[in-house]
Amino acid sequence: MRILTPSKRVFLTLTMLTLAYNINAQDQNLTLNQDPKFDQLLNDKRKINTSISTNDTYKIQIFSGKSDEAKKTLSDFKRENSNIDGTIIFNTPNYKVIVGNFKTRIEAERNLAEIKKRYKLVFLIKPSK
Secondary structure (H helix, E strand, O other), X not given: OOOOOXXXXXXXXXXXXXXXXXXXXXXXXOXXXXXXXXXXXXXXXXXXXXXXXXXXXXXXXXXXEOHHHHHHHHHHHHHHOOOOOEEEEEEOOEEEEEEEEEOOHHHHHHHHHHHHOOOXXXXXXXXXX
16 A cells, blocks of 8 residues: 655645635526416315324224234135225234224224124224324
8 A cells, every 4th residue: 555745645635625615516596387286286185184084993903913814814804794894904023904994982892892703812993193
């Protein structure tokens, strides 16, 4: 490895500082032209999103375990209860089968009593507010 002499080091440092001092980047102004309908669409989307509440319903968890068993449990449940929707959620390390979309706790508990007859470890999931 080659070592620079002190005079060469000073010269190189001064040269780099001089070059860095004179650098000017992006001194331009940017003008954005967009369709006014875009703002209207964005505002409409915001109104819709605020009216949608995803965590105000009670759900029932009927299974937690491996992926294959979760898929089988969900398909069996949908076959028996076509009027109640269900989904599989992955929460490390388990797959959870969650069913229902009940607006009141009473409605959820009625369905919980029926579902407990068929499935083991069943419990109610409260909405988080």
